[in-house]
Amino acid sequence: MTSLARNSTTTFRHVVIVCALLAATGTPLGAQTADLQRVVNAAYEKYKNLHEGKNADYIPALAKVDSNLFGIALVTPDGKVYTAGDVTAEVSIQSVSKVFTMARVIQDSGAKAIENNMGVDATGQAFNSIVAVEQYKGSEMNAMVNPGAITATSMVSGTSRDEIWNKIIATYSDFAGRPLTVNQEVFKSEAETNQRNQAIAMLMYAYGHIKDNPLQACDIYTEQCAVSVNAKDLAEMAATLANAGKNPVTGKQCMSSANVPKVLAVMATAGLYDDSGKWLFTTGLPAKSGVGGGIIAVSPGKFGIAVVSPPLDAAGNSVKAQKAIAEVSNALGGNPYAPGMVTTASK
Ligand code: DON
Numbered sequence: 001m002t003s004l005a006r007n008s009t010t011t012f013r014h015v016v017i018v019c020a021l022l023a024a025t026g027t028p029l030g031a032q033t034a035d036l037q038r039v040v041n042a043a044y045e046k047y048k049n050l051h052e053g054k055n056a057d058y059i060p061a062l063a064k065v066d067s068n069l070f071g072i073a074l075v076t077p078d079g080k081v082y083t084a085g086d087v088t089a090e091v092s093i094q095s096v097s098k099v100f101t102m103a104r105v106i107q108d109s110g111a112k113a114i115e116n117n118m119g120v121d122a123t124g125q126a127f128n129s130i131v132a133v134e135q136y137k138g139s140e141m142n143a144m145v146n147p148g149a150i151t152a153t154s155m156v157s158g159t160s161r162d163e164i165w166n167k168i169i170a171t172y173s174d175f176a177g178r179p180l181t182v183n184q185e186v187f188k189s190e191a192e193t194n195q196r197n198q199a200i201a202m203l204m205y206a207y208g209h210i211k212d213n214p215l216q217a218c219d220i221y222t223e224q225c226a227v228s229v230n231a232k233d234l235a236e237m238a239a240t241l242a243n244a245g246k247n248p249v250t251g252k253q254c255m256s257s258a259n260v261p262k263v264l265a266v267m268a269t270a271g272l273y274d275d276s277g278k279w280l281f282t283t284g285l286p287a288k289s290g291v292g293g294g295i296i297a298v299s300p301g302k303f304g305i306a307v308v309s310p311p312l313d314a315a316g317n318s319v320k321a322q323k324a325i326a327e328v329s330n331a332l333g334g335n336p337y338a339p340g341m342v343t344t345a346s347k
Contacts, residue, residue: 031332036082040072043327044084053311053319056291061189065091065310069293071231072324074305075239079248083232090228091308092186094290095127095144097172097224098152099271100237102143103263104171105155107255111262113155117209118148120266127273127316128196130203138207144270144288146221147209150201153224154210154217161216168224174254175240176233177247186292187226194222229294231308238296238304241286264298272322275315283326284335295321299334 031039048070057063071086105114114120119140123132128146143152158164173180198218205214229237240247241264244257255263267286272279272295279287287297293310295318305328307321329335 033080033082036074036076036080036332039328039331040074040082040084042331043324044070044072046327047320047324048085050320050323051311053313055293055310056312056316059186059190059193059291061183061186062092062292062310065293067311070307070309070320072305072307072328073231073235074303074328075232075235075242075248076303077239077243077248077301081232081235081249085231086308087231089308090183090230091292091294091310092183092225092290093172093227093229093234093294094225094292095149096229096234096237096288096290096292096294096296097227098144098149099241099263099267099288099296100172100175101149101156101168101221101224102152102266103175103255103259104167105143105152106259106262108157109155111259114143114148114152114266117155118143118151118204120269122270122276124274128200130196130200133200133203133207138204138209142266142270144266145273146197147200147204150197150214150217150221151204151209153221154201154204154212154214156220161220165220165223168220169227171254172224172227172237174250174252175237175247176229177236177250177252178233180227180229180233182223182226183228184226186228187223190222190226191219194218197222225290231294231306234294234296234306234308235304238298238306240304241298242300242302242304260300264300267298272317273315275313275317279317279322283329284337285325285329287325289317289321291316293318293321295325297325297329297334299329299332300336302334303332305329305334 074082125132201214201218204210245255264286271288285297289295296306307324309320
C-alpha cells in the first residue's frame, strides 16, 4: 500500500470511529460508556509493553519506584470514571501539584496576583533553571516551573506553616475527591537533596517575589510534591478543571468557573516545560507533568485524563503518559482547537 493510501485508510478509520462516538449518546462526549472504556483499554494495550525513558533519580526515592507501573484514568463531567491498568498504585504528585497550588492562589488572591508576580510566560528552559530566573530577575516566567511554583506556594496565606499546609492539602483533596496524604519517604528524600530549589527560593526572595521566609516556602513546596496520588485521583483533579471547577464525582465546587481558564492557560503555556509547544501542537490539551511519572490533561467540557508511568524523557515528562493521553484524546476528538475532529496526534 502506498503511504498516501495508508494515510487515507488510517484517517478514514479514525473518522469512522469518531463519527460513531459523536453519533452515540450517553455522555458529554456524545460517546457511550462502552466506547470510552474501549478507547482507554486500547491505549493501555498499545503502550503497556513500551519500555522507553528512565525514572527520575535526582530525588533518590523516585529511582526506587516500579518502572512498570502503568495506569490510565479518564473522568467525564457527568462523573463517570474509565480506567485501565494500575490505577490504584500511588506515586508522588511532584510538579502536577503546581497546578493546584496556583489554582488556590488565583482563587484567594486573583489571577492578577500571579501574572504580576512570577508572570505567565514560557521560559523555554528546564523546570529548575536558574538562568530562567536571572533573565528577567524572576519575572516573565510562570508557576509551572520551580521558581514560580515555590513563589506560588509562598503566596498561600497563613499565620503558621501548619495553616498554610492545611490549605494546600485541603485544596488538593477537594480536587481529587478524597483526603490525600504525603509519602514521607519521598518528602524526606527530596528535603535532603533539594539544595538547588533552596537556592532558587533564595533568589526569588532576593528579587522580591517571595516576600518572607523563602526556605519555609521551599520546604512546603517539597512537601506538596510528595503528596501521594493514583491515576484516578489525578484524573478527577483534571476532570474538575474540565468541569468548570466543580468536581464531577463529589459535586464540590473547588474553584470558581471564571478562574479555570486562567489555570488552563498557564498549563497550556508551560505544563510540559520546554516541550510544552510540541505537546500543544500535538494534542491541543492543557496538561501538566510531574517527575513522579504522572501527567494530567484537560479537554474542557469533555474529560479530564491522567496517566501514571514513571519512566521519563529528557525533558522530564513521562514517555508512556504522553503517548497514551494523545492516543485517547485523538480517538475522542479531545483537541479543543478542533472540536469534533480527530487530530494526527497518535500516528
Ligand atoms: O522540585 C522538583 O524538582 C520536584 N519536586 C518536582 C519537579 C517536577 O516534577 C518536574 N516535572 N516534570
